Amino acid sequence: MGAALTFIWVLIYYRLHKKQKITLYSLTGSVDNIDSRYKNITVYQYQKEISLLQIKKNSDGLITNLHKTHSRDTAKFLADCALAQIPVYHSEVITERLNKQVSTTHLSETTLQSLTPNSRYLKIKPILEAALILLLLPITLILCSIISALLYIQDPGKLIYTQARIGKNGTKFTLYKFRTMYNSASIKSAQFATQEKHRIHFIGAWLRKFRLDEIPQFYNVLKGDMSLIGPRPEQPEFVESYKQKIPCYNYRHTVKPGITGWAQINQGYTDNSESTQTKLGYDLYYIKHYSFELDLTIVIKTIRTLLTTDGSA
Structure with a gap:
């Protein structure tokens, strides 16, 4: 049954994301060299002698x-294109779709209004996720028992690590993870994941590679703190810092944080303000295109990432 469902997911994924050859005409050349960065797109510079019929x-x-x-001439030409049923695309929208990321450089009030997540899916998603977690509960319990035994053999002591994180609407909650570092390792302040590697023990590294240390967060999902898929929750200290440095950073808190997400599969871990701003672009793209189809894409790409890389996504 599970294999059949996975096969169906893969078919749907490739159906939705099959690459097609696209040809566009550009006005004013303001397309940021799109055709040189994407092999399936060809962009020609529009010339006045080219007729509407040729474009179509x-x-x-x-x-x-x-x-x-x-x-005025260009405005009239664009109106003529509309009457001739020739699609006219905004270059920023095309770039956003191709990069799978919202530009955070020129965010405006109008742009933010378009980033409202799908309200219907917001209501349905928690029910679907809770049902999935409960369905997988027998397997999850067996897996947790094995992991707990291995962790205790590696380093006796606390098996679960807790940490404050910021969730939807800026609400603070307690996040649960399997402990992957030695119990003697003390953390006095908030740190990036990339700064913790020297404290991770052997079993912990293996758990992190396959993201198995995140399994206790199923409890966070059932509690309503988190979602299976969404922007990764940050530590309060980082959130306060980023709010001061990155405009509109708080907007990523309009949906529940997730165990995996669009930013994780496209960028991985961040360790500075610059990479965090890039990550915000992915988070905003996820919120703008919030849907079952996008979540399904993230699930498939997460599985592929875990099976083919070091699991850092």
């Missing part, structure tokens, strides 16, 4: 910066 017949539409003030 030989391309998938027109691309331009719709935030830019255009001349």
Whole structure:
């Protein structure tokens, strides 16, 4: 049954994300060299002698910066394209779709209004996740017993590590993980995951590689603190720092944090403000396109990442 479901998921994934060849005409050349960065996209510079019929017949539409003030002739041309049913795409939207990331450089009030998550899926998702966790409970309990025994043999003491994190609407909650570091290792302040590697024991490294140390967070999901999929929750100290340095950082707290997410599979761990701002772009993209289809994509990519890399995603 499980193998059949996985096969169906893979079929759906490739159906939704099958790459197609795209041809576009560009006005003003403001497309940030899209065609040189993506092999399946060809962009031609529009010339006045090219007719609307040629554009419609030989391309998938027109691309331009719709935030830019255009001349009267250009505005009329864009209107003619609309009447001829030629799609006109905003260059920033195309770039966002291709990069799978919202640009955080020029976030405006209007942009933020478009980042409202799907309210219907917000209500349905917790029910689906709780049902899935309960369905997997027998397997989870067996796995937890084995992990607990291995951890106790490696380093007797506390098996569960708890830490304060920031969740939806900025609410603080307690996050649970299997302890992957020696019990004698003391942490006096908030640190990035990349700074903790020297304290991790052998079993802990193995658990982290396959993300098995995150299993206790199923309890966080059932409690309503977290979701299986969403922006990764940060420590309060980091959140306060990022709120001062990164505009609109708090907007990532409009949905529940997750065990895995869009930023994790596309970027991995962050250890400074610059990489965190990049991560925010992925988080905002996830919120904007919040859906079952995107969550399914994340699940499949997470599994693939764990099976083919070091599990750092």
